[in-house]
Amino acid sequence: MKLKLVYFGSSLAGKSTNVKTLYKILKEKNLVKGDMVVMETEEQRTLFMEFFISSINIEGFELELKILTTPGQFRLHPLRKVIMKGVDGLVFVVDSSKEREKINFLVMRETAAVLKEMGEDLMRFPVVVQYNKRDLPDAMDIEDMQVRFNPWATDYVPAVAVEGVGVLETFEKAIKNILVRKYARSALI
Amino acid sequence: MELDIVQYEIDREIKEGIDRIISNLFNKSSAELVLLTDDAGRIVCLCGDKLSNDYAAEFLASIISGVFGAALEMGKILSMEDLDILQYESKNMDVVIKFIPPRFLLGVLVRKGTSLGTVRLFLREASEELSSQMENLKFVPVKTIKMDVKTLEEKLNKLLGS
Numbered sequence: 001m002k003l004k005l006v007y008f009g010s011s012l013a014g015k016s017t018n019v020k021t022l023y024k025i026l027k028e029k030n031l032v033k034g035d036m037v038v039m040e041t042e043e044q045r046t047l048f049m050e051f052f053i054s055s056i057n058i059e060g061f062e063l064e065l066k067i068l069t070t071p072g073q074f075r076l077h078p079l080r081k082v083i084m085k086g087v088d089g090l091v092f093v094v095d096s097s098k099e100r101e102k103i104n105f106l107v108m109r110e111t112a113a114v115l116k117e118m119g120e121d122l123m124r125f126p127v128v129v130q131y132n133k134r135d136l137p138d139a140m141d142i143e144d145m146q147v148r149f150n151p152w153a154t155d156y157v158p159a160v161a162v163e164g165v166g167v168l169e170t171f172e173k174a175i176k177n178i179l180v181r182k183y184a185r186s187a188l189i
Numbered sequence: 190m191e192l193d194i195v196q197y198e199i200d201r202e203i204k205e206g207i208d209r210i211i212s213n214l215f216n217k218s219s220a221e222l223v224l225l226t227d228d229a230g231r232i233v234c235l236c237g238d239k240l241s242n243d244y245a246a247e248f249l250a251s252i253i254s255g256v257f258g259a260a261l262e263m264g265k266i267l268s269m270e271d272l273d274i275l276q277y278e279s280k281n282m283d284v285v286i287k288f289i290p291p292r293f294l295l296g297v298l299v300r301k302g303t304s305l306g307t308v309r310l311f312l313r314e315a316s317e318e319l320s321s322q323m324e325n326l327k328f329v330p331v332k333t334i335k336m337d338v339k340t341l342e343e344k345l346n347k348l349l350g351s
């Protein structure tokens with residue numbers, strides 16, 4: 001089964017740091033196929049996409065996951081739309097810095113608009129919210145952020161992606177949410 | 190909460206029809222490689238042994254869907270809504286990518302010297318044949334596992350070890 005997982009969020013929130021760190025961790029566990037594709041600017045800002053393929057076997061069930069990031073810079077908005085095509089699950093990387101509060105929110109709204117154009121509803125999507133940069137001195141309280149950035153009331157993970165904290169947990173929850181959302185037998189919920 | 194995790198594959202008859210069209214195109218155009226993918230970069234069919242491993246094809250499909258999607262966004266800005274072919278040329282090889290309605294892409298890699306006009310003609314023919322197959326595209330379940338969410342969480346945890 002082929003699944004597409006996209007990390008979205010405001011520019012510089014740490015999407016690429018997440019995906020690059022995740023690649024390293026999974027590679028050590030022999031759970032990736034091939035290299036990571038990186039298309040970035042000279043300043044290490046994502047230009048188009050970064051992605052790699054992870055292959056995981058659950059009970060003889062082959063999951064092939066394509067893990068991608070979107071470019072966060074606003075000028076690259078048209079390319080964000082391209083990445084979102086056919087997405088199965090999302091990770092919303094939120095910058096904990098108080099200064100980025102508004103921009104986090106705008107990105108969520110804009111992502112909802114992109115998905116709507118494709119006939120999808122962000123609020124019905126399997127999402128994991130990651131509160132990144134917990135190490136910053138001006139990091140907002142989690143409860144505060146929950147109210148603003150987790151309208152799904154879905155799983156959330158506090159993280160310090162540069163140090164690898166929360167990266168794997170976020171990924172694990174993302175897979176779980178995709179599978180649950182796609183395959184739960186509604187009669188039993 | 191119990192999950193029925195089901196693996197789907199393209200209906201056999203339709204898949205065989207698609208394979209026939211692709212291998213026909215492969216032979217007629219003397220291509221090195223022909224790849225059919227959806228617009229999210231999931232491979233439907235691949236012909237040719239140019240690639241050293243199976244994930245190279247997955248990477249290629251992702252990039253083809255990405256660059257074509259980007260070209261379509263460019264088309265919107267420049268009022269080129271009819272954009273449906275993308276072409277890359279190099280010293281030794283050429284690549285032609287064609288949009289197949291409703292949401293697929295067909296990429297052909299040929300050696301330099303093959304007439305690109307002819308390749309495009311064959312692509313058009315294949316595209317028409319494929320479109321009808323793609324409209325009837327059906328997925329059938331091939332495998333199911335039953336699992337509750339707790340077990341799934343435990344399995345993932347053991348596998349990934351977070």
Ligand SMILES: Nc1nc2c(ncn2[C@@H]2O[C@H](COP(=O)(O)OP(=O)(O)OP(=O)(O)O)[C@@H](O)[C@H]2O)c(=O)[nH]1
Pocket residue numbers: 009010011012013014015016017018044045046047069070071072073132133134135136159160161162163
């Ligand atoms: N303090 C701190 N910095 C972080 C953390 N995670 C990432 N960063 C830094 O934030 C900056 C941006 O990180 P990226 O991963 O490139 O951000 P991005 O979201 O991919 O940015 P764009 O691709 O431009 O949208 C880098 O300098 C990272 O080192 C974190 O947990 N704490």
Ligand SMILES: [Mg+2]
Pocket residue numbers: 015016017045046069070071072
């Ligand atoms: Mg980035």
